[in-house]
Each structure stands twice: as structure tokens, then as C-alpha cells.
Amino acid sequence: MRASPAPLIAIVLLMGIVASSASFAVRGLSGEALVSGPVVWLRPAYPPGANESTSTYGTIGEAVINATTGLFLTHRSAIYYNDFSSDPFATGSLRAVTCQWTWNSSLGAVSIEANQTTYSLGGECVAVANASIYNYTAAGHAVYIGYLVWRSPFAGGAVFGFFDTVYLNESIINYMYTAGLGFETLSGRTGDNVYETLFYYDDVNYWTLLNYTSIGTSNLTEYNYLSYVASKLDTSTRELEVHSHGYTTETSIRGRYRFYPSLAGMGWYTNTTSVTGEVYYDNLVITVDHPVWLVNVTGLLPGWTVYLYNSTGGLVASATADSSGVAVLSVAPPLVDLYSSPGYRSGFIIVNATLTVKDEYNRTVISQEFPVVVGGDLYTLEAYNYTIFYVESNSTTPFTARLSAQDYNCSETYLRLYLVNTTGVETSPLVIPVEGPPILESGSITMTPSANETAGEIRLMLVSKGYCYITVKLEYTFSSWRTTGWDTIRLATGG
Amino acid sequence: MGDIELKGRRYIVVGILGIALVAAVATAAAFAYRWMAGTATVAPATEAQGAACTGFYSSAAETGITLPVAGTNYDAPTYGNYTIQVTTGAPTCQWTVNNTTYTLYDSITLNLPLTVGAWYIKDVYGFGYNGTANESPVYVTLKVEEPMVNVTTAKLILYLTNGTTISYAGALDLTASNTLTLQLQPGEAIQLDLLVETAQAGTYTFKVGFYASQTAEQPR
Numbered sequence: 012m013r014a015s016p017a018p019l020i021a022i023v024l025l026m027g028i029v030a031s032s033a034s035f036a037v038r039g040l041s042g043e044a045l046v047s048g049p050v051v052w053l054r055p056a057y058p059p060g061a062n063e064s065t066s067t068y069g070t071i072g073e074a075v076i077n078a079t080t081g082l083f084l085t086h087r088s089a090i091y092y093n094d095f096s097s098d099p100f101a102t103g104s105l106r107a108v109t110c111q112w113t114w115n116s117s118l119g120a121v122s123i124e125a126n127q128t129t130y131s132l133g134g135e136c137v138a139v140a141n142a143s144i145y146n147y148t149a150a151g152h153a154v155y156i157g158y159l160v161w162r163s164p165f166a167g168g169a170v171f172g173f174f175d176t177v178y179l180n181e182s183i184i185n186y187m188y189t190a191g192l193g194f195e196t197l198s199g200r201t202g203d204n205v206y207e208t209l210f211y212y213d214d215v216n217y218w219t220l221l222n223y224t225s226i227g228t229s230n231l232t233e234y235n236y237l238s239y240v241a242s243k244l245d246t247s248t249r250e251l252e253v254h255s256h257g258y259t260t261e262t263s264i265r266g267r268y269r270f271y272p273s274l275a276g277m278g279w280y281t282n283t284t285s286v287t288g289e290v291y292y293d294n295l296v297i298t299v300d301h302p303v304w305l306v307n308v309t310g311l312l313p314g315w316t317v318y319l320y321n322s323t324g325g326l327v328a329s330a331t332a333d334s335s336g337v338a339v340l341s342v343a344p345p346l347v348d349l350y351s352s353p354g355y356r357s358g359f360i361i362v363n364a365t366l367t368v369k370d371e372y373n374r375t376v377i378s379q380e381f382p383v384v385v386g387g388d389l390y391t392l393e394a395y396n397y398t399i400f401y402v403e404s405n406s407t408t409p410f411t412a413r414l415s416a417q418d419y420n421c422s423e424t425y426l427r428l429y430l431v432n433t434t435g436v437e438t439s440p441l442v443i444p445v446e447g448p449p450i451l452e453s454g455s456i457t458m459t460p461s462a463n464e465t466a467g468e469i470r471l472m473l474v475s476k477g478y479c480y481i482t483v484k485l486e487y488t489f490s491s492w493r494t495t496g497w498d499t500i501r502l503a504t505g506g
Numbered sequence: 507m508g509d510i511e512l513k514g515r516r517y518i519v520v521g522i523l524g525i526a527l528v529a530a531v532a533t534a535a536a537f538a539y540r541w542m543a544g545t546a547t548v549a550p551a552t553e554a555q556g557a558a559c560t561g562f563y564s565s566a567a568e569t570g571i572t573l574p575v576a577g578t579n580y581d582a583p584t585y586g587n588y589t590i591q592v593t594t595g596a597p598t599c600q601w602t603v604n605n606t607t608y609t610l611y612d613s614i615t616l617n618l619p620l621t622v623g624a625w626y627i628k629d630v631y632g633f634g635y636n637g638t639a640n641e642s643p644v645y646v647t648l649k650v651e652e653p654m655v656n657v658t659t660a661k662l663i664l665y666l667t668n669g670t671t672i673s674y675a676g677a678l679d680l681t682a683s684n685t686l687t688l689q690l691q692p693g694e695a696i697q698l699d700l701l702v703e704t705a706q707a708g709t710y711t712f713k714v715g716f717y718a719s720q721t722a723e724q725p726r
Binding site: 034035036037038039040041042043044045046047048049050051052067068070406407408410484489490492493494495496497498499 | 558562584615621624631706714725
């Protein structure tokens with residue numbers, strides 16, 4: 012008789028259960044949180060354009076910001092500018108007072124043959140802008156002129172020539188100041204003898220040299236170098252100046268040479284008609300009360316940098332803001348060898364330009380395109396810059412605080428948050444930039460609540476062409492971050 | 507009255523008695539007797555090994571303990587003059603190194619003075635496994651046995667450390683019945699962080715069981 016297998020199977024199963032059964036060493040963690048009212052909380056500052064609220068005893072703050080921000084052209088000092096991309100004589104934008112001036116369509120520039128001279132205006136070939144400056148000069152304003160200039164190789168031996176800016180008063184007796192570069196050509200392409208010259212002219216007394224500076228042998232007027240001439244006439248201070256590539260010559264105009272010019276433009280003078288060659292002028296700009304070679308950007312924070320790019324992305328100029336938040340860009344061109352860069356024209360007038368502002372951490376604040384940037388322009392960064400919440404506390408002991416970003420969804424927005432305590436000490440900022448890596452945490456600061464429970468404030472700087480939603484923690488600690496409490500701030504703008 | 511009639515009545519009485527006796531016999535319990543005996547041999551904490559040598563500790567409270575740094579903020583201030591307080595339970599594993607005895611505890615109770623809003627307590631206590639390198643790993647299942655209710659957020663956040671490296675090992679939501687299992691190698695520990703966010707003042711409690719086992723099986 013065979014035994015039933017059932018008992019054996021049961022034993023095997025039991026062994027299996029024993030083998031796989033778990034025994035646990037049981038441990039226990041219990042906790043009790045004794046929660047009191049808030050120790051650090053937010054109070055809305057209600058800045059302009061903000062819809063603010065708090066909840067949960069001020070531990071949650073919300074702000075919706077509605078503000079117009081951006082980089083704007085706030086003043087154009089130029090009363091005339093022309094890049095000669097179309098025929099300025101045909102449009103009446105430019106008038107040839109003396110000599111034969113032409114427009115070169117392939118170069119988009121105005122030119123004059125180098126051998127030209129005239130019996131009037133002391134032999135000065137003059138083309139003036141269709142813009143009266145009389146109201147400015149008569150009222151004591153400063154008028155600036157700037158343009159780009161270059162020449163072809165000259166033949167015919169040594170030549171004296173002058174690239175001049177011209178201040179003219181046409182009347183029965185013509186009066187004129189010329190401020191420019193005078194030069195004597197030398198053989199080869201190793202430079203000319205160059206001078207900065209300031210002249211007064213009238214039809215009775217002819218030419219009077221007011222002042223000059225010898226620059227020496229220089230490529231400023233050498234053929235196929237893009238150069239520039241700029242000048243300033245200030246009838247209130249009676250100053251006449253000429254500027255070119257870092258050189259400046261000025262004079263104080265004595266009484267007998269004073270008059271109020273009504274026209275401004277470009278001039279060419281040569282001492283010989285036997286020379287052959289061509290002189291080219293481009294980007295003529297006339298400004299009032301602001302140098303034609305400078306573009307200012309205001310509203311920046313000290314240490315921020317502005318970059319000016321041309322239409323092809325080439326960097327034209329950059330400048331860092333001073334302690335007053337002003338960056339001054341030089342839009343006068345460098346001396347450019349046109350054999351290397353034949354099409355270079357980035358000076359005084361920058362068509363389809365881009366201004367980019369970067370903060371002290373090299374993060375992009377804003378990048379804004381402009382149809383044209385002209386010497387003498389003033390741009391202003393208009394940012395939303397306010398205290399958005401006050402930090403309050405009933406603690407009798409100081410605490411350390413900082414801001415940290417939790418999550419955000421931002422487009423075309425620069426957001427900067429930082430803390431300030433009651434003694435005015437600021438933290439480094441939390442930054443969400445338009446471009447570049449964000450800085451997700453501010454610096455830390457000690458806050459000592461005052462008798463009225465004020466401990467500090469949260470400041471916001473915002474520049475937005477898009478939208479931004481962000482949640483930020485106001486973190487605080489009484490224990491060097493061994494334990495951390497926080498309030499929550501939700502910000503929204505745009506979108 | 508005739509005798510038969512009398513007898514008949516006696517029969518009836520006797521008959522009734524007889525039925526009662528039979529019924530009594532039929533309802534009496536009959537037991538198939540089996541037996542189980544148990545002997546719990548409780549070794550002293552100094553002899554604990556494997557999963558038994560797991561427990562709570564603070565390297566700040568037990569300076570020099572031969573486990574990773576953990577529990578450094580067991581007595582940290584939260585706000586004002588208030589500090590965290592931790593009460594330890596019974597020693598569950600003890601060992602001696604250079605005449606210094608170190609202890610792992612079977613339980614701890616945290617007392618957390620907080621304020622409305624959110625609080626994060628970093629590395630409030632440690633949970634370690636003291637063993638030699640050739641011992642097997644242990645599985646530790648954390649189980650929320652008494653959730654923290656009426657709070658906005660409550661989490662126990664775990665960081666695994668071997669004394670050299672530290673890595674995030676998960677978070678246990680304390681507001682509901684949840685479990686989380688992780689593995690500890692001998693000599694490893696968990697740093698326990700706490701996140702509590704409340705909207706109202708009050709007292710909020712929770713309890714978490716730590717089940718250590720040589721196998722991966724989950725506790726009930």
C-alpha cells in the first residue's frame with residue numbers, strides 16, 4: 012500500500028512559508044509640531060501698477076504687476092541725419108552751395124571730385140543740409156556736425172586738402188566756420204601730414220585761422236581709410252571744436268569772428284586743381300546740445316553694459332553704466348581700412364540697429380531692435396523698480412533671510428529680486444534674465460525687527476516685453492539654516 | 507385513578523427526563539486539542555545583529571559614533587528661543603569602540619516648535635544600520651501609521667549616506683497612509699529631513715513605523 016503524497020506536499024509548503032516569511036525589527040518615529048502664529052510675514056507695499064494681496068497671516072503674498080517697461084528712444088538730438096541711401100540732392104535733403112557734388116548710387120554716398128574749387132566761399136566746396144540751425148545758434152545752443160569721409164588715391168603730386176564741417180550764414184556777405192582735418196598727401200599709403208584746423212571766413216576778410224593742431228603723419232586722411240570728422244559750435248560759450256579719432260582742437264571765438272550760422276554741412280577744400288581723385292561723404296548728422304558722436308542710455312544700474320550692434324550683428328560700440336546709471340556709447344567709427352572692410356559704414360547712423368543691455372552678471376536684461384540709431388540719441392531703460400512687500404516680524408531676536416526661486420515661467424522678461432534690511436543693506440539679487448543662466452537665490456542678510464515689527468523689504472526690478480510667472484520663497488532662519496522657515500511670494504506680469 | 511393511568515403519567519415524566527438527558531449529552535463540547543508554545547528570547551542590545559541593529563541616532567548627540575554623520579540638528583533652534591527637542595526610546599543596539607559605547611534607539615519622539623507658514627528641518631535625526639561589511643543589507647520600510655492631518659504639507663524627506671556620499675532617497679507624504687522602502691548596507695544611514703507647512707496655529711502629530719528586515723517583504 013502506497014502512502015498518500017498529500018502530507019509531504021503540505022510539509023514542503025510549510026517549509027516554503029517559513030523560508031520566505033519576514034521578521035521585522037520595528038522602530039518608531041513620532042512627532043508633534045506645536046505651531047504658533049507666524050514669526051515672519053509679508054505686508055503689501057502696494058507699489059504703482061501692482062495688485063497685491065496676502066493670505067494665511069501674511070505667509071503667502073501675491074502680486075500682479077501691470078507696467079509698461081522696455082528700452083525706449085526718449086530723445087533724438089539730431090535735427091538732421093541722412094545715410095545717403097537715396098539721392099539727397101534729388102530729394103532736396105542736401106544742397107550744393109558751391110561746386111559740383113554728386114550722389115554715388117552704388118556706394119550710397121555723396122562724392123566730389125578732388126580738383127574742384129570755387130570763386131565764392133573762399134574756394135570751399137560746400138554742401139549743406141536742408142535744416143536751419145539758426146534758431147539754435149541764435150538761442151545759444153550747441154550744434155554738432157558729424158560725417159564719415161574717405162577718399163580715393165590722388166594723382167598729381169602733393170596735395171593740400173581739407174575735410175571740413177561747415178557752419179554757414181548765407182547773406183549778402185557770407186560768413187562761415189570750417190572745422191575739419193587738413194592734410195598734405197605723402198607718397199605711398201603710409202599716412203599724410205594731418206592737422207586739425209578751425210577757420211573763420213567772411214567774404215570781406217576771407218580766411219582766418221582760429222586754431223590748429225598738428226597730428227603728424229597719420230592715416231586719418233589716407234586714401235581708402237574710412238575716417239570721420241565731427242565738430243561743435245556753441246554760441247553761448249563761443250567755443251568751436253573739431254574732433255576726429257581722439258584728437259580735439261578747440262578755440263574760443265573772439266568777438267569780431269562771431270555770427271549765428273543758419274546752415275550746417277560738409278566742405279571740401281583743395282589748393283590745386285591739378286589733382287585727380289574723389290572724396291566721399293556719408294552719414295551726415297547734425298545734432299543740438301548733444302555730441303553727434305555719442306549715444307546715451309539711462310535708467311541702468313551701475314555696472315550694467317549696453318551693446319550696440321549693426322544690422323549684420325557686428326558690434327559697433329559698448330559702454331558700462333556709471334554710478335548714475337548712464338552708459339555713453341561712442342558711435343563715431345574707428346579708422347577702418349576699406350580694402351579690408353569695403354562696406355563698413357557703422358558710424359553716426361546705425362540702420363536696423365540692436366541695443367542690448369546686460370547686467371553686472373552678463374545676463375541679458377533686454378535686447379531691442381531700432382530702425383535707426385543716430386548719434387545724439389538718448390535711450391532710457393524704463394524698468395519697474397519698486398518695493399513690493401515689506402518683511403515684518405515679531406521676533407525679538409535677529410534672523411537671516413534670503414530669497415529663492417521655486418518655479419517660474421518667463422518669456423522676454425528680466426526679473427530681479429533682492430532684500431533690503433532696515434539699515435539699508437542690500438543682498439545680491441535673484442535674477443531671471445532674458446538670456447543667460449538664472450540666479451535662483453539671492454544673497455543672505457541679517458534682519459533685526461524694529462519696534463514696529465518692520466524687518467526689511469523685498470524689491471523688484473522688472474523689464475518685460477513678454478510675461479513672467481514666478482514663485483519665490485522668502486526664507487529665514489534663526490539657526491544658520493539648520494532649520495528654515497519661509498513665506499511664499501507669487502508674482503505675475505504680462506501674458 | 508387507575509394504576510395504568512398513574513404509571514402512564516410516570517412514564518411521561520420519565521420520558522421527559524430521558525429526553526433532557528439525551529439532549530445534554532448531545533450539546534457537550536468535544537475538543538480536538540492542539541497546542542503552540544513560544545519562547546521569546548530577547549537578546550541584550552549589545553548582541554543585536556542584522557536588522558536588529560538598526561535604529562535612530564544622532565552623531566551630534568553621540569560624538570564619534572561609528573556611523574555616518576546624521577541627526578546634526580536634533581537640538582536646532584527654530585524661531586526665537588525655541589528649539590527642537592528629541593526624546594529617545596529604548597536602546598535597541600549597542601556596541602563599544604575604544605571603551606565608548608554607542609547606541610541605536612528603537613524610537614524617537616520629536617517636539618517641533620514651529621510657526622504658521624512653512625518650515626524645513628534639515629537632518630533632524632539619523633537612522634542607521636550598524637554592521638560589518640560582510641553582513642547582508644537590510645530593507646527598511648517606512649509606513650505612516652498616524653498621518654498628520656489638517657496641515658498643508660508634511661513630508662519626511664530621506665537622504666541616504668555612507669559617510670562619504672549623500673543622495674536623495676525619497677520623500678514620504680505624512681498627510682496620508684503611505685509607505686516607502688529603501689535598502690541600507692551595513693554602515694549606511696538615513697538623514698531625516700522634515701517639511702511642515704501649516705495655515706493655522708495648533709498642534710499636529712504624526713507617527714511613522716520603521717520596519718527593518720533582512721528580506722524585501724513589506725509589513726502589513
